[in-house]
Amino acid sequence: MNLSNGPLTGIRIVDASTVLAAPFAASLLGDMGAEVIKVELPQTGDPLRGLGPYKEEEPLRWPGMSRNKQSLTLDIRQKEGQEIFKDLLKDADILIENFRPNTLERWGLGYEELKQVNPKLVMARQSGYGQTGPYAEKAGFGTPATAFSGYTYLQGFSDRHPVSPAFSLMDYISGVFLALGSVSALYNRDAGGTGQGQVVELGLYEAMFRMMDFLVAEYDQLGKVRERAPMLHGHSSPAGTYRTKDHHWVVLVCSTQRTWERLAKAMEREELIECQRYRTNADRMENDEELQEIVSDFISLNNRDELQQKLDRFGVPISPIMNIKDIFENEQYQARENILEVDHPRLGKVKVPGIVPKFSETPGRIRHRAPDLGEHTEIILKRLGYSEERITKLKESGVV
Numbered sequence: 001m002n003l004s005n006g007p008l009t010g011i012r013i014v015d016a017s018t019v020l021a022a023p024f025a026a027s028l029l030g031d032m033g034a035e036v037i038k039v040e041l042p043q044t045g046d047p048l049r050g051l052g053p054y055k056e057e058e059p060l061r062w063p064g065m066s067r068n069k070q071s072l073t074l075d076i077r078q079k080e081g082q083e084i085f086k087d088l089l090k091d092a093d094i095l096i097e098n099f100r101p102n103t104l105e106r107w108g109l110g111y112e113e114l115k116q117v118n119p120k121l122v123m124a125r126q127s128g129y130g131q132t133g134p135y136a137e138k139a140g141f142g143t144p145a146t147a148f149s150g151y152t153y154l155q156g157f158s159d160r161h162p163v164s165p166a167f168s169l170m171d172y173i174s175g176v177f178l179a180l181g182s183v184s185a186l187y188n189r190d191a192g193g194t195g196q197g198q199v200v201e202l203g204l205y206e207a208m209f210r211m212m213d214f215l216v217a218e219y220d221q222l223g224k225v226r227e228r229a230p231m232l233h234g235h236s237s238p239a240g241t242y243r244t245k246d247h248h249w250v251v252l253v254c255s256t257q258r259t260w261e262r263l264a265k266a267m268e269r270e271e272l273i274e275c276q277r278y279r280t281n282a283d284r285m286e287n288d289e290e291l292q293e294i295v296s297d298f299i300s301l302n303n304r305d306e307l308q309q310k311l312d313r314f315g316v317p318i319s320p321i322m323n324i325k326d327i328f329e330n331e332q333y334q335a336r337e338n339i340l341e342v343d344h345p346r347l348g349k350v351k352v353p354g355i356v357p358k359f360s361e362t363p364g365r366i367r368h369r370a371p372d373l374g375e376h377t378e379i380i381l382k383r384l385g386y387s388e389e390r391i392t393k394l395k396e397s398g399v400v
Helices: 021-031 079-089 111-117 142-149 169-190 206-210 213-222 257-266 281-286 288-300 304-314 324-329 331-335 377-383 388-396
Strands: 012-015 035-040 069-073 094-097 122-127 199-203 239-243 249-253 318-320 339-344 348-353
Touching: 012 021, 021 035, 021 069, 021 094, 021 122, 021 169, 035 079, 069 377, 079 111, 094 169, 122 169, 142 169, 142 206, 169 199, 169 206, 199 206, 239 288, 249 288, 249 304, 257 281, 257 304, 281 288, 304 318, 377 388
Parallel strands: 012 035, 012 094, 035 069, 094 122, 122 199
Antiparallel strands: 239 249, 249 318, 339 348
């Protein structure tokens, strides 16, 4: 097995963000081998440390989000803390932050000041609405941002109120985009030959909105405001959520002509392929209601496992709707190492999501567990050249 630390080995990241979206970006880059130093306020730390679920008062979200990070406590609101912060950034590649716009500027830590310390620094900035525009300084959190993006309006059934995601979907998607932007800026700096850093920034709602190309095109060209509907409404037919004979739920979708024809053959209804009412996707969407009855009846006559095997043979995309117990027991999740076990200083062992994506030559890995608050403060400060006496004074003054 290749014991590489990952493709970003040698990259140093300072994560000065809190809670979800931006810390998740740092977590992804840490999984890929980057050294991540998490800057947290002394005594309190990242509020994520206090979010549930819990076991024995231990937050269970923290181990997965903050593996591969070191914790440095530092109050960058104080003058001395700001100087230490600049020292820390002298040899950093990326600074990730999610303060409200202009907060760092007020503290003398905006990009214009920081690039004087390190012109190669990439500054990745996550905020509610972006660094510009009339909403720039508004507070922004994931669930309101999801509503602002247009996503929430589409979720649920037409005869009921819109439904927000059951978890912090927007934060995680935004974190992926921020990570992508960060490494793209690194590539431009290094492979592009500029040798210069830059600012990468996005509003929390923008990542989700980027995924709404169908919505933009539909309104722009057709003047249509899409309403709530389950599944891939308006995209393809047949598609939906169906109940099997043994009372399990499955999801099936036929997004291409070929998958529809495969389904018709699996149902032993090949005559439907040439039927004028179902010949093309546009035809099927026009007659979706009656086609859904045909598919629902077929599925209701099959037990879940038998149905899965049958449709797998024909190459029809179908999946059981999995709960977390199903996932823990699933052979594909196990084969892909999608769930890994890490050490925990008090709980012993905890399971966390695995490393994705997979790299053939330089795979990422979990190199160390999520840190306790300030666990690496002395180590990091000594590396910066601070003496034990100085560190003691910094602790006494509340700077670290």
